[in-house]
Structure formats: structure tokens, C-alpha cells
Amino acid sequence: MVDVLGHLGMALFWLAPVWHFVDHRRTAMLVVAGGFWFGMLPDVDLVLSDWMDGVHHHGVVHTVLAVTIFAVVLGPIVGVAFGRIGERTGWFSAQAREHATAIGFIVVWISGLSHLFADILSAPDVSTRIEPLWPVVTGPVVLLDVLWYQSWWATWGLFILGVAANVLAWTLSRRQSGDSTGVAE
Numbered sequence: 001m002v003d004v005l006g007h008l009g010m011a012l013f014w015l016a017p018v019w020h021f022v023d024h025r026r027t028a029m030l031v032v033a034g035g036f037w038f039g040m041l042p043d044v045d046l047v048l049s050d051w052m053d054g055v056h057h058h059g060v061v062h063t064v065l066a067v068t069i070f071a072v073v074l075g076p077i078v079g080v081a082f083g084r085i086g087e088r089t090g091w092f093s094a095q096a097r098e099h100a101t102a103i104g105f106i107v108v109w110i111s112g113l114s115h116l117f118a119d120i121l122s123a124p125d126v127s128t129r130i131e132p133l134w135p136v137v138t139g140p141v142v143l144l145d146v147l148w149y150q151s152w153w154a155t156w157g158l159f160i161l162g163v164a165a166n167v168l169a170w171t172l173s174r175r176q177s178g179d180s181t182g183v184a185e
Helices: 004-015 025-051 064-089 094-100 098-123 152-177
Strands: none
Touching: 004 025, 004 098, 004 152, 025 064, 025 098, 025 152, 064 094, 064 098, 094 098
16 A cells, blocks of 8 residues: 555556547646546545444445446536636636546546555555455455555655656647647647
């Protein structure tokens, strides 16, 4: 299990392809900047465990099923927020506003799944192992144990990797669009 910064870095890394799929660079920037925060979504169980019996860290909230439910519920709200921001600022293209609900779902879902993947990579030495495919498969699916619990190098490494992936994707999208200033659309 990596720390908060590592989870946000993993979300940034998983969202970097948006620069390739979205032709409006400001839209891509808004999606990445607004979406990577959902990389911490499965850790809502830390708060829920104080309110609800039976909820514990790395439990049911750390599953693909729970992340999908969160994306179905929160995704449209995120999409509407992106659309409203775009109407006022021009940072969300008209074409993206037509698909805002789907974009919101994808952003929340991808970022949430990135959290699960980071936890799989750091099969906890100290904490409960996650069962990401519950209820279809019970028990840990893959035990990689590549990263140590709250490892500073893994946490910072993932964050730097996520930032670097986005800088690279932004640079490549800039070259493809022929934009030399970085701001023209």
C-alpha cells in the first residue's frame, strides 16, 4: 500500500492516455486535473468504518464492483461539473459536453481502478490484502508485493511517474496538433 501521493500518481499515470483520445487539449487538462483526485476514492472506507459496522479498510470498497458503483453514481455529477466549468471557461469542448456523463464515469472509474492496482502492487505486509474481484473471486487475485507498505520511494516514484507520463503525453499531443505555444486550440 502506497501513501496518498502514490495513489494520486497512479491515477495520473492511468489518466495520461486522455491526451491521446481527446483532441481539445484544455479538455484533456481539465479531465486529468479534476479526475486524478478520485484515485483516493476506495479509501473512503477509512471514513465509512467509523460510521458503519462491518466496513473495514481494504474491504468491500476496495473492489471493482464498488468502484463501478461509485463511478455510476458520481460519474454523471463529475461530468456535469466538467460541462459547467467548460461553458464558463472554454476548458471543456462542446463535443465533450455532449458526452460529459460518459467522460465523468470513465474518469471516476479509471482513477478508482488505479487505486486498486496500486494496492495490488503493494500487497500489504501490515494491512489486510484486497480482494478486487469480490464477489466473483474471493481472496486476493494476484499477490505481487513489489512495493513495501508506505514506502517513500514507491510513493514518490509513482507520483513522479504519473506527472512525467502526463508531461510526455501533453508534449506529444502538442506536436500532433502543431501547437508550439501550448495554449492554442
